[in-house]
Amino acid sequence: MEQKLMIEGGYPLEGTVHISGAKNSAVALIPATILAESQVIIDQLPNISDVHLLRALLEEIGGEAELDENNTLTVNPEKMIAMPLPNGKVKKLRASYYLMGAMLGRFKKAVIGLPGGCNLGPRPIDQHIKGFEALGAKVTNEQGAIYLRADELIGARIYLDVVSVGATINIMLAAVRAKGQTIIENAAKEPEIIDVATLLTSMGAKIKGAGTDVIRIDGVEHLHGCRHSIIPDRIEAGTYMILAAAVGQQVVIDNVIPLHLESLIAKLREMGVQIETKDDQVLIHSSNGPLKSVDIKTLVYPGFPTDLQQPFTSLLTKAEGTSLVTDTIYSARFKHIDELRRMGANVKVEGRSAIINGQARLEGAKVKASDLRAGAALVVAGLMAEGITEVSGLEHIDRGYESLVDKLVGLGAKIWRENLDIEELEEVEK
Numbered sequence: 357m358e359q360k361l362m363i364e365g366g367y368p369l370e371g372t373v374h375i376s377g378a379k380n381s382a383v384a385l386i387p388a389t390i391l392a393e394s395q396v397i398i399d400q401l402p403n404i405s406d407v408h409l410l411r412a413l414l415e416e417i418g419g420e421a422e423l424d425e426n427n428t429l430t431v432n433p434e435k436m437i438a439m440p441l442p443n444g445k446v447k448k449l450r451a452s453y454y455l456m457g458a459m460l461g462r463f464k465k466a467v468i469g470l471p472g473g474c475n476l477g478p479r480p481i482d483q484h485i486k487g488f489e490a491l492g493a494k495v496t497n498e499q500g501a502i503y504l505r506a507d508e509l510i511g512a513r514i515y516l517d518v519v520s521v522g523a524t525i526n527i528m529l530a531a532v533r534a535k536g537q538t539i540i541e542n543a544a545k546e547p548e549i550i551d552v553a554t555l556l557t558s559m560g561a562k563i564k565g566a567g568t569d570v571i572r573i574d575g576v577e578h579l580h581g582c583r584h585s586i587i588p589d590r591i592e593a594g595t596y597m598i599l600a601a602a603v604g605q606q607v608v609i610d611n612v613i614p615l616h617l618e619s620l621i622a623k624l625r626e627m628g629v630q631i632e633t634k635d636d637q638v639l640i641h642s643s644n645g646p647l648k649s650v651d652i653k654t655l656v657y658p659g660f661p662t663d664l665q666q667p668f669t670s671l672l673t674k675a676e677g678t679s680l681v682t683d684t685i686y687s688a689r690f691k692h693i694d695e696l697r698r699m700g701a702n703v704k705v706e707g708r709s710a711i712i713n714g715q716a717r718l719e720g721a722k723v724k725a726s727d728l729r730a731g732a733a734l735v736v737a738g739l740m741a742e743g744i745t746e747v748s749g750l751e752h753i754d755r756g757y758e759s760l761v762d763k764l765v766g767l768g769a770k771i772w773r774e775n776l777d778i779e780e781l782e783e784v785e786k
């Protein structure tokens with residue numbers, strides 16, 4: 357049954373919230389297991405729909421993949437085959453494109469339907485394809501599916517024209533099984549890339565420089581099983597930090613790597629939020645006075661993450677003064693703005709920027725999450741607003757936030773799920 361989120365705003369948050377494993381790592385680590393020749397175990401995966409879909413995709417290609425109640429995934433990749441996946445589950449998430457690199461690496465061929473995921477405007481994969489071609493693959497697009505074939509993969513020097521997390525990881529997945537050395541120049545430096553490189557290295561791959569903008573990979577003939585523990589989700593952690601800054605009294609964000617969130621911490625401090633960092637915790641204290649407006653520009657890591665732009669915009673509706681939010685990664689990532697306006701926010705979008713006039717009095721409304729982080733933005737707004745906010749489009753939020761309701765209830769929020777009524781179901785089906 358389709359559901360909606362109900363939020364009664366105005367209750368302060370207090371307590372500790374535990375952060376799950378990183379979605380944007382998980383969605384690459386799971387396809388990476390295809391490359392091994394024996395059992396791979398990944399601990400602490402987030403319990404989210406993207407993980408369930410990818411687990412099921414591993415079974416579709418003949419693997420054994422079991423997720424237990426502790427969110428540990430055990431994959432036996434031995435019986436996997438190069439099954440074409442032109443349609444179906446691959447269309448439901450963006451990260452299914454990692455099956456291209458992993459299957460190309462292992463089987464030297466793959467057929468993968470063009471990926472889905474959040475609709476943030478165009479999400480090209482030309483740099484992934486450029487990389488696969490440089491390694492010797494023939495790549496064609498036939499009726500919405502990408503066909504990849506190679507007699508053999510041979511290491512190459514690949515310069516990325518745009519810094520891309522997806523292309524960096526995908527090329528790495530194929531290159532670990534290529535002959536000779538691959539050098540990825542202008543690589544992305546996100547922590548999730550280091551996490552994937554750590555898993556591959558535990559499997560026997562030879563990778564140097566992950567986390568810098570030049571990655572060197574010496575291909576190997578065999579990759580073996582291993583056990584890996586995923587990094588914490590910096591975007592989930594950042595979302596709770598924003599929530600705590602918006603409506604928190606004293607909130608401890610537990611299981612986080614503060615270094616991964618330096619850009620957000622700096623911006624929150626600039627707004628007047630009091631933050632303490634420990635080894636694996638961030639503490640947010642309620643601010644003494646009103647929050648100050650700030651400008652943000654999303655950039656590749658270690659810049660301000662595009663995935664936190666939307667929830668951060670909700671927080672800025674509360675700040676004193678005018679803020680400017682510019683998304684240089686996804687210039688159309690502003691579908692949450694109309695919904696925030698319905699709740700009383702004074703925001704307008706001009707080109708790739710949103711201009712936010714602060715100190716708005718938000719009021720509960722019926723709103724729709726158009727994508728994952730738009731959903732997070734509406735949860736922040738709903739908790740700040742007076743009255744009840746109803747958020748539909750929950751399937752987007754469930755792609756990326758494990759136990760959102762339970763975690764927020766644990767902090768004292770009034771939030772619950774309800775089934776959609778018949779009229780709302782008809783509206784969804786239109």
Ligand SMILES: CC(=O)N[C@H]1[C@@H](OP(=O)(O)OP(=O)(O)OC[C@H]2O[C@@H](n3ccc(=O)[nH]c3=O)[C@H](O)[C@@H]2O)O[C@H](CO)[C@@H](O)[C@@H]1O
Binds near residue numbers: 478481522544685
């Ligand atoms: C650099 C960056 O912030 N990446 C974010 C991006 O990753 P995601 O992997 O989706 O995007 P990429 O990092 O690959 O893309 C970064 C930029 O390069 C462009 N591009 C990408 C690949 C390509 O072949 N051609 C091309 O032009 C994209 O349109 C985008 O403007 O969204 C994810 C989900 O929201 C985030 O978790 C990532 O942190």
Ligand SMILES: C=C(OP(=O)(O)O)C(=O)O
Binds near residue numbers: 450
């Ligand atoms: C947009 C996101 O996810 P995806 O790229 O998987 O759609 C996200 O994590 O914010």
